[in-house]
Each structure stands twice: as C-alpha cells, then as structure tokens.
Amino acid sequence: MTDLHDVLDRKARQFRTSGDDGFEKLIDRAERRHRRRRVTSGVVALAVAVAGSLGAYAMLTGGAKTDLGTSTYSGIWPQTTIEEAQIAQARANQGDDSLTHQQDAYGLVQTFAKDALWWTNVRPALISAAEAAGNGPLTTTVTGCTEGQMNTETDVLFCPDDALQTAEVTIERLVQRDPKGIWIVTAASVNGAQPSMHPSPMPPTESPGAPGPEDTTAAAVPSNVEAFVEAFIQARAEETLYAEEQLAWEALAAYDSNEGGLELYDYESDDGVSWEIATIEGLPNTDRWRVVLRIEGQGGDFPDSGVIHEALLVGSPGDGAPLKVLTAERTE
Amino acid sequence: MIEPATLEHVTEEPAETAADFREFYEAQHERLGRSLYLLTRSSHEAEELAQEALVRVYERWDRVRTMDSPVGYLYRTAMNLNRNRLRRLSVAARRLVTHAAPASDLDDVEERDGILSTLKFLPIGQRQAVVLVDWLGMDAEEAGRILGLKAVSVRVRLSRAHAALREALEANDD
Numbered sequence: 001m002t003d004l005h006d007v008l009d010r011k012a013r014q015f016r017t018s019g020d021d022g023f024e025k026l027i028d029r030a031e032r033r034h035r036r037r038r039v040t041s042g043v044v045a046l047a048v049a050v051a052g053s054l055g056a057y058a059m060l061t062g063g064a065k066t067d068l069g070t071s072t073y074s075g076i077w078p079q080t081t082i083e084e085a086q087i088a089q090a091r092a093n094q095g096d097d098s099l100t101h102q103q104d105a106y107g108l109v110q111t112f113a114k115d116a117l118w119w120t121n122v123r124p125a126l127i128s129a130a131e132a133a134g135n136g137p138l139t140t141t142v143t144g145c146t147e148g149q150m151n152t153e154t155d156v157l158f159c160p161d162d163a164l165q166t167a168e169v170t171i172e173r174l175v176q177r178d179p180k181g182i183w184i185v186t187a188a189s190v191n192g193a194q195p196s197m198h199p200s201p202m203p204p205t206e207s208p209g210a211p212g213p214e215d216t217t218a219a220a221v222p223s224n225v226e227a228f229v230e231a232f233i234q235a236r237a238e239e240t241l242y243a244e245e246q247l248a249w250e251a252l253a254a255y256d257s258n259e260g261g262l263e264l265y266d267y268e269s270d271d272g273v274s275w276e277i278a279t280i281e282g283l284p285n286t287d288r289w290r291v292v293l294r295i296e297g298q299g300g301d302f303p304d305s306g307v308i309h310e311a312l313l314v315g316s317p318g319d320g321a322p323l324k325v326l327t328a329e330r331t332e
Numbered sequence: 333m334i335e336p337a338t339l340e341h342v343t344e345e346p347a348e349t350a351a352d353f354r355e356f357y358e359a360q361h362e363r364l365g366r367s368l369y370l371l372t373r374s375s376h377e378a379e380e381l382a383q384e385a386l387v388r389v390y391e392r393w394d395r396v397r398t399m400d401s402p403v404g405y406l407y408r409t410a411m412n413l414n415r416n417r418l419r420r421l422s423v424a425a426r427r428l429v430t431h432a433a434p435a436s437d438l439d440d441v442e443e444r445d446g447i448l449s450t451l452k453f454l455p456i457g458q459r460q461a462v463v464l465v466d467w468l469g470m471d472a473e474e475a476g477r478i479l480g481l482k483a484v485s486v487r488v489r490l491s492r493a494h495a496a497l498r499e500a501l502e503a504n505d506d
Contacts, residue, residue: 023361026386029387030387
C-alpha cells in the first residue's frame with residue numbers, strides 16, 4: 001500500500017479553493033448566521049416565556065382546587081393535591097416504576113430540575129444518608145443549565161456561564177413518613193424568586209386497582225397525535241425528508257449532532273428494522289405528549305440487545321402551529 | 333439557544349484570539365479541503381463542507397482552542413457534516429424516479445487508475461478510514477475518535493479497503 005499515499009496525495013492536490021478570500025468569507029458566513037440566530041433566539045425566548053406563564057397558570061389553578069379541601073397540603077410538585085399525593089403513594093408502595101424514584105430524595109430533586117424547570121446538565125447536591133433516610137423537610141440545591149445543552153456536531157456538551165443556575169429546593173415526605181414515603185417538593189427558588197415550573201410529566205395518577213395506565217392513556221391520546229407519530233416513524237424508516245420537516249429546532253439539533261447516539265435515518269425498514277410506539281402519555285395541563293418509540297433490529301447501528309428506545313416530546317411549537325417533535329433523546 | 337451567546341463571546345475575544353484562529357485556519361483549511369475532496373470527489377462540495385466545519389469551529393473557538401486536539405474536533409465536525417450531506421443526497425435520490433449520476437471532478441480523470449476507480453466505489457466508512465489513516469497519517473485510535481468508532485473498527489474498515497484496493501492494483505497490473 002505504499003503507492004496509496006502517493007496516489008491519494010496526487011489526487012488531493014487537484015482540490016481547488018474558490019479564491020484567496022476564504023477566511024473573509026468564513027467570517028462573513030459566521031456573522032450572518034450569528035445575526036440570524038439572534039433573531040431566532042428572541043422568538044424562542046418569547047415562546048418559552050409564554051409556555052412558562054401558561055404552565056405556571058395551570059399550576060396555580062390546579063393548586064387552588066387543592067386548597068378548597070386540604071388547606072394544609074403544601075406540595076407544589078409533582079403532586080399538587082393531597083388526593084394525587086395519596087394515590088401516588090399507594091402506587092409507589094405497589095412498586096409502580098414511574099413513581100418509585102420519588103422515594104429517593106436525590107432522584108426527586110434531579111427530576112424536578114429536569115422536568116419542572118426544564119434544565120439540562122442537572123447536578124443535585126449530594127444528600128447525606130441520614131437526611132435521605134429522614135422525612136424532611138429537607139432543603140438542598142441543584143445546579144443546571146437553563147438554556148439547554150450545547151449540541152454540536154461533535155457531541156461536546158457545555159453550558160455558558162450565564163445559563164448556569166442553582167435552585168434551592170425543599171422536599172418532604174408529606175403522605176407516608178417512613179423510608180417508603182414519597183418525597184414531594186414543597187418550595188423552590190432560583191435567585192430568591194419562585195421559578196416558572198412546568199407540570200409533572202408523570203403518568204396520570206389513577207387509584208390503585210383502576211385500569212392500568214397503558215389502557216387509560218391509550219384511550220386518551222387524540223388520533224391526530226398518534227397519526228403524526230406514525231407518519232414520523234414511517235418517514236424515518238423510509239428515509240424521506242418528511243421526517244426532518246417534523247422536527248423543531250432543538251430536536252433537529254439533537255439528531256443532527258447524534259446527541260446521546262440519536263440517529264434520524266439509520267434504521268430502515270428495508271433492513272428488517274421494526275418500529276413501534278411503546279407508550280404515549282399526555283403531559284398534565286398541557287397539549288404536549290411524551291412518546292416512547294421502540295426500535296428493534298439486529299447488527300449495524302444497534303447495540304447487542306437489538307432494541308433501542310427514544311423518548312420524544314410532541315406538541316405544537318406555537319399558537320395554532322402544526323405538531324412537531326419538540327425534543328428527542330435516547331433513553332437506553 | 334446557546335450558540336449565539338457563544339459566538340458573541342468568540343467575536344468579542346481580543347485580537348490575539350482572532351489571530352490565533354486565523355493561524356489555525358491557514359494551517360488547516362487546505363488540508364481539510366483536500367481530505368474532503370478525496371471523500372466527495374468534488375471541489376465545490378469539499379470547499380463548502382470545509383467552510384462550514386471551520387465556521388462551526390470558529391463559533392466555538394474559545395473552547396475548541398483549549399481542547400487536546402482542536403484538529404481532531406475540526407475533522408470530526410467535517411466528517412459528520414459529510415455524513416449528513418450523504419444522507420440528504422440519498423434521500424433526495426430516492427425521491428427521483430430517474431436521475432443521472434452527479435458529475436464529479438474525479439469522474440473524468442484517470443479512470444484507468446485502479447486505485448482511484450476502486451476508491452470511489454468503497455463504502456463511505458472505508459473511504460473515511462483510508463483518508464484519515466493512509467493519507468493524513470493518523471493512527472487508528474485518533475481516526476476512531478474522529479469517526480466515533482473504536483480503533484479496532486477503524487482497522488477492520490482499513491483492512492477491507494486495502495483488500496479491495498490491492499485487488500484493483502493487481503487487476504490493473506494485468
């Protein structure tokens with residue numbers, strides 16, 4: 001193969017640049033993009049602010065109902081009423097996987113920062129074993145990135161200094177005061193002020209013994225959401241551009257950078273890959289849906305298990321806008 | 333999002349940082365362009381991809397410059413961009429009922445050269461490994477970091493590529 005380098009070198013020298021002003025063109029290109037993104041980021045910031053206000057409003061109205069019957073209940077997240085908390089506790093006691101993490105103080109604080117504050121790169125402060133075994137109230141801190149993580153083409157993640165925030169969170173086992181009791185957030189502040197919080201994405205809290213969550217949520221999913229997801233996965237399986245067109249900016253960036261192993265087009269049905277919607281759950285008090293896809297294949301890009309899962313957040317990015325995939329992540 | 337703030341930070345860096353990036357640009361632009369030319373077989377595509385990769389590095393220069401291998405970062409970005417380009421081309425091609433093969437700078441030169449004519453039919457993964465290792469002189473570990481692969485996978489790709497090229501050379505000799 002000694003000839004190979006020479007042959008490649010000879011051919012590589014045929015590359016012709018467009019001119020001597022390449023560096024200036026590069027700077028122009030970067031500055032144009034910078035200006036365009038400033039406009040876009042303004043629009044995104046406005047949309048996020050509106051969404052945050054709506055979420056806060058929904059939470060406040062939900063909380064008001066609680067006060068009618070149980071004025072002493074102080075939980076603000078994820079369960080906003082004593083009834084919800086009692087049902088959640090019962091389900092956790094039965095081993096419901098979607099709720100057992102609430103029995104872990106650290107886990108709840110972490111979930112709170114991710115799902116209520118919509119922070120990324122979340123790092124809760126360590127909680128001592130003695131505190132974790134108690135019932136609270138326990139006040140701790142969690143740091144995270146308020147503007148999402150950086151998605152580059154090279155999977156490099158970071159948070160600008162001005163987007164790094166710390167929240168002070170107080171949690172307590174409000175329903176069952178023993179190591180099996182679920183922790184519930186009773187107060188939270190960022191820089192001394194109450195943050196805008198998004199409602200819990202946890203599944204609806206039915207009574208134990210009621211029909212399982214899959215049956216209930218399946219019935220509640222609007223047909224247009226299911227149809228949207230079906231069309232999205234079909235487009236990916238067939239590698240058509242329709243799939244890309246259904247992605248909001250953040251999801252597009254995640255797929256584009258292969259964040260966490262995300263791939264938009266690598267799982268073709270022609271290669272024997274099968275797709276299915278594992279679950280669809282509506283997020284309480286929102287018009288958004290958490291969709292888990294199960295993708296199964298063998299060899300190629302698949303891990304040894306042959307099965308991967310993706311979690312998508314589906315919803316309208318703005319008033320009246322068509323559904324989009326807002327965020328995407330590999331869950332295993 | 334984060335990127336504008338990042339760029340703002342970069343563009344407000346002192347003059348020596350801008351000079352620092354210019355130095356990086358001068359050292360890498362042509363070599364990167366040539367590498368991409370070997371992958372895309374088109375000067376225009378190679379120039380476009382090289383520019384885009386360098387813009388992305390420029391936007392994050394304050395962080396990239398402190399990395400162990402800014403060059404590795406640049407090449408990984410460029411390889412990902414090329415992979416995305418191929419996907420889009422593939423998707424677009426599937427949408428057409430009939431389409432002509434895209435013209436390329438290399439199609440009309442030295443088709444008799446066994447290595448080159450074989451190189452262009454290698455899978456893109458093997459071609460990337462050949463360019464990074466055989467032409468740029470990287471080792472399998474470094475190429476693996478850029479391609480997001482284990483070094484052993486790079487060696488497997490290289491081995492397959494070399495077998496195909498060796499066969500082409502022998503056929504050419506005959």
